[in-house]
Every structure is written in C-alpha cells, then in structure tokens.
Amino acid sequence: MMETPLLLTSFLKRAERYFPHKLIISRTSPETIHRITYKEYVKRTHKLAAALTKLGMKKGTKVGSFAWNHHRHLEAYFAVPCAGAILHMVNIRLSPEHIIYVINHAEDEILLIDGDLFPLLSKAIPYLKTVKHIVVMQDNMEVPESTFPNVYSYEKLLAEADDNFAFPEDLDENSPAGMCYTSATTGMPKGVVYSHRGLVLHSLALGLSDSMGIREKDVIMPIVPMFHVNAWGMPFAAVNYGSTQVLPGPMFTPSLLLDLIEQEKVTVTAGVPTIWLGVAQEQEKNPRDLSSLRSVVCGGSASPKGLIKTFEDKFNVPFVVGYGMTETTPIVSLSTYTSEMEDWTREQKLDIRATQGLPVSLLDTEVVNEAGEVPWDGQTMGELRIRGPWIADEYYKDERTVEAFKDGWLYTGDIAVVTPEGYIKITDRTKDLIKSGGEWISSVDLENALMTHEAVFEAAVIAIPHEKWQERPLACVVLKEGKDATKEELISFLEGQFAKWWLPDDVVFINEIPKTSVGKFLKAKLREDLKDYQVII
Incomplete structure (x- = not known):
C-alpha cells in the first residue's frame, strides 16, 4: 500500500479541483453577507499563508485566532496548518485572565483578531509575552488605534500577498495542525493539540452515514463557534466534501439563525442546547420554513427530552444528540438509530x-x-474512557496530563451508563454527582425530567450538604416567560419517574442559570452562590 500522508492540504486541493463553484456564505456584520466560491476561497487561503509567512510564520509557529464564524476564520483554518504552522483557536468568551493565560501558554506569535473584538483584547495586549504581530480581520482595510507597534489589516495583507504561494510538500501527518484550550470550570484551561492525521480522520468520520453524514449536496451551518473544538470539525469536513457552508458571523440571534436556515436552505446545523432552546421559542412564536433541515446536531451538555420532542414532533426536524470534548476533536458518539429500532415505540426512540x-x-x-x-x-454507573486516532494523548505542557491519560486511555471525568444496545448515556460529571446516604443520584437525569415540564425553561440540580445523608439534591429552576409553577408542583411532577430518595429536597427559582463560555451549566458557580442555602421544610 502507498504511504500517502493524511494532510489538510489534500482537502484544499479537492475543493478547488472538484467544487470550484460551490459557495461559502459568510456573514461578517449585521449588514454584510459575502458569497465566496471555493475557487476564490482557496486562492485567498494561499495568499493568507503567503502574508503570514512574510510576517515570520514558519513550521511550528503558533498563530492565534480570536474570531467569529466567517470566511476569514475558515481561511486561517487551512492557511496556517497547511503551511506547517499551528492555529490556536482562542475562545473569545473566556475571562480576561484565562485569555491572557492561554495565549501566553501556547506561545502565540501572530494573532488574527476580528475588528469588532479588538477592544475586547486590547487591554490584554500589554500582558502578552510572545505576540509579535496582530492582524485585524474586517471588511475594510482600516486598523484600530493601538500602542502595539505591529498591527496590520488582513485585507491589505492579502491584497499585497503572493498569488503563487505553494504549501510545503514535506509535512508529516503527525505534525500539529491546531490547538484549543478547555473552557475550564476550575483551574486554568488545558491545551489540546490536534494533528493533521487526527483532523483528516475525524473529518472522514463526519461523512459516514451513521455519523453526521456530511456530503457534497449539504448546506452546512455550524453554530457552535469556530473558536471551540474546531466547530465540532464541520468546517474541515465541509471543505473536503464540497458542502456549501453558511457561517453566521458575530452576535447572531435565534431569529437570525432561523432566517438563515430558511433563506439558504440549510440541511445540517449544530449547536449547544441553550442555542436550540432559544431557537425553539422563536420558531413557536414566528415560524419559518425548516423543511430543508435533515439534521440538527446538539452537544456540549445533555439535551432535555422535551426539546428533542419539540424539534422532532412539532417541527418535523430530526434532532441528533452528540457527545465529545476538547480532548476528542470532538466527535465521539451520536444518537442515530440502528435498523433494529425501526419498529420501536415513539417513547423508546425518544429515550x-x-x-x-x-x-x-x-x-x-x-x-x-x-x-x-x-x-x-x-x-450501572462508571467513568467513560476513550481511545482512538483523533483522541488526544496528553495536555500541552501541563502536569494534569497524568490525571486524565492513563494506560492509553483518556479518562473523561464523565459518569455514564451503557444501554443494552451499546449507547452511552452520560449521567453526570464526576464532580457533579450527588452522593446521598452512600447512593449516587444523577443530577442530569433530574434536570432533563424537570425541563420536560411545560413551565420550565432551564433547570440545574446541585448537591447541598446534609448532616444525615451527606448530600441532597437542590433544583435550581428558570421558568418560561409568562409561566408559573410551585415547588410542590415540580416535585410532584418528578414523583413516579424517580425513587423517592432521588427527589430534590427543595426548588429554588432563579432568573438565569450561570453558564460556561460555551453554554454549559456552570454548577460550580451555583454551588458557590448557594453554599449557605438552608432547606425550608
């Protein structure tokens, strides 16, 4: 067999050769949408690599991106790794302290920053130890005022760049191509490095029919940010398969997302549950034509069964739950059906x-x-562990590697059960499990059940200390606008679904559940806020 290296450069060549007229539809501001062909996109990607090389980028150089989902970010997704450098996608929603940490820890030398995000980063610039150049990405060639000496216009650099830049042909498939940092609910974020080989294999897996099934005829819209775990790999896979891409850009709303789905005939889209909860509310108020959608993929945290039912039964849109982590590139599993489930009841399929x-x-x-x-x-509960060709084997320059990577496995920290059919069901994070009287209670199961109540918008369940039972569950609930419910009503609603000792001791009604930078419930903040809470009997 030929030893052909698995490299991202092959994706670019394929897109240019076979799909030159397919489109990338890129929203860069509320007023501006670009329609760029793959032929033009590949040309711009080569020019970006030429421009960054002129600034000093070479093999192994870390280039940070600080940007929304748009065509310029997609150009960086390929220009940087195909030139042998490493694209570090910085999560713009991290705290200022964490942003400074990850840029310094990764040792980024060049930063690509959206113009509208420049003010967000400007206060951090004096604390960045390795950054030599900042390139501002926006539709015009202006650059913001800054005391930093080397600030450039992205479009001006491209206009002046070499049209004939060639990517090196001696890249190793195991060489690093990208990196992301975890969103860190405790401690500093941890860095994960992705290889060309891992990204290529992950992209191919996304094209499998029992996976996302991404194909040329699809119109793909990743709502999950391109600064978070490679936008779940969708941009890489879409370039390879020649799929039309819709990139929603900055400050999108549920209304805008629904408009894009309707107008651009989106077929596959992906985001976290908080996104889909908002989209579902908007769709019920102001319906759009969603008939083009063949799949909504939801991950990042557990999906309430009521949300799944809304999309599938009310909107007639398949709603597929997925699982992954920063450490897994990220796709690990998807809740697609097998043939033996064709005759199952609706409730069994929902499960x-x-x-x-x-x-x-x-x-x-x-x-x-x-x-x-x-x-x-x-x-039977236990910790989920994973291994495979796109699973990380260490954290970047971080001693916490020994806690998570053991004997060739990634220990995820997620507590799960396995169904008789082999499906993974996450019941909690190790740090969020509730241990009451020596028995484990799944906060996720309680949350999902609460969120099927017609009055409940969001629910998080945390452990509170108890003198006798060690810990007891406390439900924190956000009600839907205009809806009412009492503690007694919600606890009664859970009866019959769970053993009596699983039922929350109390319900706290709050205006909003704190969330991480990627939309997951931040239970550590809830536990801190409610550490002195006393149950009222």
Missing part, C-alpha cells in the same frame, strides 16, 4: 435520542468502575 449515542467507527469506549467494565444494563 435513545436523549442518550449521547453510539460510538463512531474507529473509537473504543468503555465505562468502568472499581469492578471493571460495567454491564450494558442502562443502570
């Missing part, structure tokens, strides 16, 4: 949809506890 799904081909997953691998009974 499967609400799991994190069946592992994707080429990955090994196990749920283990002190007794070894757990039985596939849907009840």
Whole structure:
C-alpha cells in the first residue's frame, strides 16, 4: 500500500479541483453577507499563508485566532496548518485572565483578531509575552488605534500577498495542525493539540452515514463557534466534501439563525442546547420554513427530552444528540438509530435520542468502575474512557496530563451508563454527582425530567450538604416567560419517574442559570452562590 500522508492540504486541493463553484456564505456584520466560491476561497487561503509567512510564520509557529464564524476564520483554518504552522483557536468568551493565560501558554506569535473584538483584547495586549504581530480581520482595510507597534489589516495583507504561494510538500501527518484550550470550570484551561492525521480522520468520520453524514449536496451551518473544538470539525469536513457552508458571523440571534436556515436552505446545523432552546421559542412564536433541515446536531451538555420532542414532533426536524470534548476533536458518539429500532415505540426512540449515542467507527469506549467494565444494563454507573486516532494523548505542557491519560486511555471525568444496545448515556460529571446516604443520584437525569415540564425553561440540580445523608439534591429552576409553577408542583411532577430518595429536597427559582463560555451549566458557580442555602421544610 502507498504511504500517502493524511494532510489538510489534500482537502484544499479537492475543493478547488472538484467544487470550484460551490459557495461559502459568510456573514461578517449585521449588514454584510459575502458569497465566496471555493475557487476564490482557496486562492485567498494561499495568499493568507503567503502574508503570514512574510510576517515570520514558519513550521511550528503558533498563530492565534480570536474570531467569529466567517470566511476569514475558515481561511486561517487551512492557511496556517497547511503551511506547517499551528492555529490556536482562542475562545473569545473566556475571562480576561484565562485569555491572557492561554495565549501566553501556547506561545502565540501572530494573532488574527476580528475588528469588532479588538477592544475586547486590547487591554490584554500589554500582558502578552510572545505576540509579535496582530492582524485585524474586517471588511475594510482600516486598523484600530493601538500602542502595539505591529498591527496590520488582513485585507491589505492579502491584497499585497503572493498569488503563487505553494504549501510545503514535506509535512508529516503527525505534525500539529491546531490547538484549543478547555473552557475550564476550575483551574486554568488545558491545551489540546490536534494533528493533521487526527483532523483528516475525524473529518472522514463526519461523512459516514451513521455519523453526521456530511456530503457534497449539504448546506452546512455550524453554530457552535469556530473558536471551540474546531466547530465540532464541520468546517474541515465541509471543505473536503464540497458542502456549501453558511457561517453566521458575530452576535447572531435565534431569529437570525432561523432566517438563515430558511433563506439558504440549510440541511445540517449544530449547536449547544441553550442555542436550540432559544431557537425553539422563536420558531413557536414566528415560524419559518425548516423543511430543508435533515439534521440538527446538539452537544456540549445533555439535551432535555422535551426539546428533542419539540424539534422532532412539532417541527418535523430530526434532532441528533452528540457527545465529545476538547480532548476528542470532538466527535465521539451520536444518537442515530440502528435498523433494529425501526419498529420501536415513539417513547423508546425518544429515550435513545436523549442518550449521547453510539460510538463512531474507529473509537473504543468503555465505562468502568472499581469492578471493571460495567454491564450494558442502562443502570450501572462508571467513568467513560476513550481511545482512538483523533483522541488526544496528553495536555500541552501541563502536569494534569497524568490525571486524565492513563494506560492509553483518556479518562473523561464523565459518569455514564451503557444501554443494552451499546449507547452511552452520560449521567453526570464526576464532580457533579450527588452522593446521598452512600447512593449516587444523577443530577442530569433530574434536570432533563424537570425541563420536560411545560413551565420550565432551564433547570440545574446541585448537591447541598446534609448532616444525615451527606448530600441532597437542590433544583435550581428558570421558568418560561409568562409561566408559573410551585415547588410542590415540580416535585410532584418528578414523583413516579424517580425513587423517592432521588427527589430534590427543595426548588429554588432563579432568573438565569450561570453558564460556561460555551453554554454549559456552570454548577460550580451555583454551588458557590448557594453554599449557605438552608432547606425550608
């Protein structure tokens, strides 16, 4: 067999050769949408690599991006790694302290920053130790005022760049191509490096029919940010398959997303549950034509069964739950159906949809506890561990590697059960499990049940200390606008679904659940805010 290296450069060549007229539809401001062909996109990508090389980028150089989902960010997705450098996608929603940390820790030398985000980063610039050049990405060639000496216009650099820049042909498929940092609910974020080989294999997996099934005829809209775990790999895969891409840009709203789906005939889109909760509310108030959609993919945290039911039964849109992490590139599993489920009842199918799904081909997953691998009974809990060709094997220059990577496995910190069909169902994070009287209670199961109540918009369940039982569950609930519910009503609603000792001791009604930079419930903040809470009997 030929030893052909698996490189992202092959994706660019394929897009240019076979799909030159397919479009990238890129929203860069509320008033501006660009329609760029793949032929033009590949040309601009080569010019960006030429411009950055002229600024000093070479093999191994870290180039940070601080940007929304748009065509310039997509150009960086390929220009940087195809030139042998490493694209570090900086999460713009991290705290200023964490942003400074990750840029310094990664040792970024060049930063690509959206013009509208420049003020957000400007106060951090004096604390950045390795950055030599800042390139501002916006539609015009202006650059903001700054005391930093080397600030350039992205479009001006491209206008002056070499048209004939050639990517090196001696890249190693195992060489680093990109990196992201975890969103860190405790401690500093941890860096994960992605290789060309891992990204290529991950992209191919996204094209499998039992995965996302991405193909040339699709119109792909990643709502998950391009600064978070490669936008779940969708931009890489879409370039390879020649899919039309819709990139929603800055400060989007549920209304805008629905408009884009309707106008551009989007077929596949992906985002976190908080996005889809907002989209569902808007769709119920002001319906759009969603008939083009063949799949909504939801990940990042558990999806309430009520949300799945809304999309599938009210909107007639398949709603697929996925699972992944920064450390896994990220796709690990998806809740697609197998043939044996064709005759299942609607409720049985909903139960499967609400799991994190069946592992994707080429990955090994196990749920283990002190007794070894757990039985596939849907009840016995253990920690999920994963290994495979796009799974990280360490954190970048971080001693916490030894906590998560053991014996060739990534230990995820997620507590799960496995259904008799082999589907993974996350029941909690190790730090969020509630231990009451020596027995484990899943906060996720309680949350999902609460969010099926017609009055509940969001719900998070946390542990509060208890003198007798060690810990007891406390439900924190956000009601839908114009809806009412009492503590007694919600706890009664849970009765019959769970053992009595699982039921929350109390319900706290709040205006908003704190969230991480990527939309997950920030239970550490809730626990801190409610650490002195006393249950009222």
